[in-house]
Amino acid sequence: MKHITIKDIAKKLNVSVSTVSRAFNDTFDVSKKTRDRVLKVAKEMGYYPNPIAKRLHQQKSFQIGIVVPEFINDFFPQVIMGIQKVVQQAGYQLLIMQSNECYETEIANVKKLEENMVDGLIISLSQETKNIDYYNQLYDKGIPMVFFNRVNDTINAPKVVFNDFKWAYFAVEHLIKQGCKNIVHLAGYKHLSLSKERVKGYEKAMNKFHLNFGKQHIIETGFTREEGEKAMQHLLKQGLQPDGIFAANDPVALGSMKALKQAGIKVPKEVKIIGFSEALWTDMVEPALSSVSQPAKVIGEESAILLLKQLKGAPMKKTMISLDGHLVVRASSMKDGLLGD
Amino acid sequence: MKHITIKDIAKKLNVSVSTVSRAFNDTFDVSKKTRDRVLKVAKEMGYYPNPIAKRLHQQKSFQIGIVVPEFINDFFPQVIMGIQKVVQQAGYQLLIMQSNECYETEIANVKKLEENMVDGLIISLSQETKNIDYYNQLYDKGIPMVFFNRVNDTINAPKVVFNDFKWAYFAVEHLIKQGCKNIVHLAGYKHLSLSKERVKGYEKAMNKFHLNFGKQHIIETGFTREEGEKAMQHLLKQGLQPDGIFAANDPVALGSMKALKQAGIKVPKEVKIIGFSEALWTDMVEPALSSVSQPAKVIGEESAILLLKQLKGAPMKKTMISLDGHLVVRASSMKDGLLGD
DNA sequence: GCAGATTTCGGAAACGATTCCGATGATCGG
DNA sequence: CCGATCATCGGAATCGTTTCCGAAATCTGC
Secondary structure, three states, rough: OOOHHHHHHHHOOOOOHHHHHHHHHHHOOHHHHHHHHHHHHHOOOOOOOOHHHHHHHOOOOOOOOEEEEOOOOOOOHHHHHHHHHHHHHHHOEEEEEEOOOHHHHHHHHHHHHHHOOOEEEHHHEOOOOOOHHHHHHHHOOOEEEEEOOOOOOOOOOOOEEEOHHHHHHHHHHHHHHOOOOOOOEOOOOOHHHHHHHHHHHHHHHHOOOOOOOOOHHEEEEOOOHHHHHHHHHHHHOOOOOOOEEEEEHHHHHHHHHHHHHHHOOOOOOOOOOEEEOOOOOOOOOOOOOOEEEHHHHHHHHHHHHHHHHHHHOOOOOOOOEEEEEEEOHHHHHOOOOOOOO | OOOOHHHHHHHHHOHHHHHHHHHHHHOOOOOOHHHHHHHHHHHHHHOOOOOOHHHHHHOOEEEEEEEEEOOOOOOHHHHHHHHHHHHOOOOOOOEEEEEEOOOHHHHHHHHHHOOOOOEEEEOOOOOOOOHHHHHHHHOOEEEOEEEEEEOOOOOOOOEEOOOHHHHHHHHHHHHHHHHOOOOEEEEOOEEEEEEEEHHHHHHHHHHOOOOOOOHHHHHEOOOHHHHHHHHHHHHOOOOOOOOOEOOOHHEEEEEHHHHHHHHOOOOOOOOOOEOOOOOOOOOOOOOEEEEOOOOOHHHHHHHHHHHHHHHOOHHHHHOOOEEEEEEEEEEEHHHOOOOOO
């Protein structure tokens, strides 16, 4: 029942505990003969070092705190998988918390992680979070940190983001090439930098093809299906029917699709739709939803690598890694969609 | 930069460290006056106790290990949320690992958690896992454990499961009441107890209404959409067209739905379908998929409560908690589905 | 063969908390 | 007023490991 310690081995071999410790840590000042003896007996007794004692002595918890807005949708779990894969090899553990898109719980989570003495933090901001003073204070105190995806312009710590601007541009360009001329952008929340970037990408594509009709074609919706549905219904009620929709994410795209169907408007024949973020169910709906795919796992891996560098003491300037994805074109945005009705 | 310890407070107040410790732990042998003094200064200095030192002394890691097959789909993340909610209040942390449905990594994960000296384990077995000797050894050694959902008959530790038998029965009964007479069950994997239970529920309902045509109506499929699609295609090629399908889970149900549509067979008019587990996208497909909803979060909470009881030293007999869900009836299984085509 | 360098190891301090033991001073009853 | 109880606190051990310091023991060169 009781755990075998370094002392038990020392007693059995009539050596000191320091010798046993040296044998395990492979230091220079222990003879090969005694080291082999120690290792052999330790294996026989089923010894493995107590990580808690090690942590206390080395003044390091070997734990990394993670705060994400949620993890019931598939994006964040995939990011976390990427993080886990990288940090596990370096001997670190993950403490995962979720803010539920709420600023107060987000900060409370970070404080709880601080009390647990995590060695570093990886964070994705909640929708609500606008004030990031606390984070900048932490970072300036020297605590290793990385932010991903939900970031903010004023953050000092390094960031890993998706290239929202570029891929929003490609998404809209794709719609235009499929024949759309009157494209509406159902945007998320204005204050998030990812929304800003996507709006910029939308505008650039529209300008390039001389299709820009101004800000009334950009509608702030939020990120849920219900909000997408309502926005579309509102638009139709006003008598405005676009022929293309670029949605902030896949649920919003789906919501707008439902509203169109209910109004008897055919997708993709009359209106073409493309979403964002590549949810797991995009090819299960009908017509199958085109979308922009983000490399969630890679985002996690890159974030973890950046954090590990900081943990090794590497000086980290205000860096930002911007990752690329790819368009997943399906029936909902095709000129002559085979599956469309 | 450096962390404030109990010694710093002791020095500042000219008392011993033991007094400071007593003040925090609220023991009887410290005067209220000095306790208040200590607490006040501690707050001023921003002190909080080092959890690692506490863990070392108390010979407890305050960590709980979790092993699940995967967490990119929504079921397991929801369970984990339930666990987290309960254990966090009791001061425990979660170390989450995934087996990727592979027996070897599952065992490797458990061993890694042992080395990290977790105080207890919560496990959901992989598809592959048949041999559970290692788990029974661990449990007999006295390590607190709870299994959930993916369990096995020979496990000694307490279990928390969904009442698959009962709700499979209700699902099939629902199809029968909607007019189905020739119902096929697309089952998962035979060796899993949840599949066995669902088969039993299917059979009981069929027997009750004198509709049982034997084992050829039960087809082992696995758990993916592709497998559901193939199974259905195979069935149609044989000239066998059921009028109802009870699927092992939602992806399999969706796969069969696709195969039916491609063959020009109308859902739910000609064939009615019900799935299992209530994936997030069930109301996004068309026709919306009926399903059996499992209380994932409650499963997590109950598992955590059972584990905490063991951690407090409560003797735990071979118990099993069986939870109920509810039917979510949508268009895919309705006699006169409004949304059906 | 001996001074000095080198190898190898034991003892003890340290990490930050808890807790047992004993000592001091105050208080109380008779 | 004095022995005994009680409240309050300091000192030290403890948890399991690492690491510094110093001391043997062996080895090197001359």
